[in-house]
Amino acid sequence: MLSSFFFLAAAEDGADAGKAIALALGIGLGALGAGVGIGNIFGSMIQAVARQPELRSELQGIQWLGFALTEAVVFYGLIGGLLAYVLV
Amino acid sequence: MKRLGLLVFGVALTLPSAALAASAPEEDKGAFISEEWELHDWIPIHLGPIDMSINKAVAYLLLGALCSCLIGIVLMRVKVGKDPTRRQALGETIYEVAQVQVAEQGLPTKAIGRWFPYVASLMVFIWTVNMLGFIPLPLSDEKVTIFGVEVPTLAIFAATSTLSVTLALALMTWTFTHVEGIRANGLWKYLKSWIPDVPRVMLPLIIPLEILGQLMRLISLSVRLYANMLAGHMLILTFVGLIIVLENVFLAFVAVPAAAVFYLFEVVIVVSIQAYIFAALSAIYIGSAIEPEH
Numbered sequence: 001m002l003s004s005f006f007f008l009a010a011a012e013d014g015a016d017a018g019k020a021i022a023l024a025l026g027i028g029l030g031a032l033g034a035g036v037g038i039g040n041i042f043g044s045m046i047q048a049v050a051r052q053p054e055l056r057s058e059l060q061g062i063q064w065l066g067f068a069l070t071e072a073v074v075f076y077g078l079i080g081g082l083l084a085y086v087l088v
Numbered sequence: 089m090k091r092l093g094l095l096v097f098g099v100a101l102t103l104p105s106a107a108l109a110a111s112a113p114e115e116d117k118g119a120f121i122s123e124e125w126e127l128h129d130w131i132p133i134h135l136g137p138i139d140m141s142i143n144k145a146v147a148y149l150l151l152g153a154l155c156s157c158l159i160g161i162v163l164m165r166v167k168v169g170k171d172p173t174r175r176q177a178l179g180e181t182i183y184e185v186a187q188v189q190v191a192e193q194g195l196p197t198k199a200i201g202r203w204f205p206y207v208a209s210l211m212v213f214i215w216t217v218n219m220l221g222f223i224p225l226p227l228s229d230e231k232v233t234i235f236g237v238e239v240p241t242l243a244i245f246a247a248t249s250t251l252s253v254t255l256a257l258a259l260m261t262w263t264f265t266h267v268e269g270i271r272a273n274g275l276w277k278y279l280k281s282w283i284p285d286v287p288r289v290m291l292p293l294i295i296p297l298e299i300l301g302q303l304m305r306l307i308s309l310s311v312r313l314y315a316n317m318l319a320g321h322m323l324i325l326t327f328v329g330l331i332i333v334l335e336n337v338f339l340a341f342v343a344v345p346a347a348a349v350f351y352l353f354e355v356v357i358v359v360s361i362q363a364y365i366f367a368a369l370s371a372i373y374i375g376s377a378i379e380p381e382h
Contacts, residue, residue, distance in 0.1 A: 061189050068365040072308070075315030 022084035030077020037070040121325045128229055148247035152217035194371030196379045211367035218359040221246020249317035258310035261370040269377030281380030316362050320354040
């Protein structure tokens with residue numbers, strides 16, 4: 001269904017509109033998933049520290065690792081969108 | 089003092105965009121953003137088919153290598169005295185992060201001696217190159233004439249926001265991972281350790297997935313750093329560039345603070361996190377190849 005949507009947009013308003021939609025969807029959907037994920041990580045971190053404050057420094061390393069791994073998902077979406085914008 | 093620094097920074101950010109606005113062609117006003125990532129040869133060096141020309145990214149890389157060497161020499165080569173100086177304390181903090189947070193988390197104890205230098209220098213080098221990317225330096229292709237002398241405009245550009253740099257770094261980690269895995273376990277045992285314990289029926293499905301997963305590590309490791317730095321610079325440039333695209337000077341009251349906020353976010357959080365992540369994941373990959381879990 002999505003692909004037919006792209007096709008319609010590209011056919012009617014020229015290829016640029018389709019490209020713009022592809023770029024926006026790539027970033028937008030990527031940000032949606034990563035937003036949920038990052039919220040989850042920090043929420044769990046707050047809960048964990050509230051329960052056992054003495055583990056804070058140990059948990060912090062894992063927290064930032066998880067944050068960076070999740071945050072990168074947005075940029076995979078961004079790169080996909082940019083590829084669609086530049087190459088297609 | 090802090091406010092003054094921010095003001096100076098804001099002015100420094102707008103300088104390159106003002107110079108760019110003068111040279112931007114009429115029809116595509118937003119094009120100057122992608123032009124920042126066009127690399128022109130400054131000193132062409134062609135060795136047969138190999139292009140080793142010095143361009144903007146290479147200059148930033150060389151500068152980064154020089155600065156990370158300096159960080160190492162200045163902070164680590166100190167006379168250990170009874171009361172540590174600030175220099176020694178800073179050096180010890182960097183060493184401790186590399187040792188405790190990066191190396192000991194990923195590498196098995198017997199491999200720390202061999203691979204600690206690699207992951208620590210990876211961390212310091214990536215941090216330095218990322219950080220240089222957020223300091224306005226006169227290393228751009230645009231020229232501005234001040235008192236009759238042509239000097240390059242100040243611009244921000246990170247060598248790690250080009251894919252070839254991060255791919256080369258990731259390729260190094262990837263190669264070391266497999267070489268160490270084969271050396272520690274033997275070829276057949278190492279390849280077997282990739283495949284988890286699953287019923288025999290699932291094997292035709294699992295084996296291609298695991299091989300693909302090893303290749304995806306290369307992509308995820310390089311694209312994570314590359315896209316983070318690219319997106320950070322693009323955000324800052326886009327916000328400042330709004331002034332030029334929409335041709336309204338008063339937008340600066342909104343655009344420059346917004347760009348400054350993103351700049352601070354990048355400098356305070358992203359630069360350090362990405363350097364740490366790259367080094368930590370390298371340690372984890374190499375460590376898990378030396379000592380597979382099963």
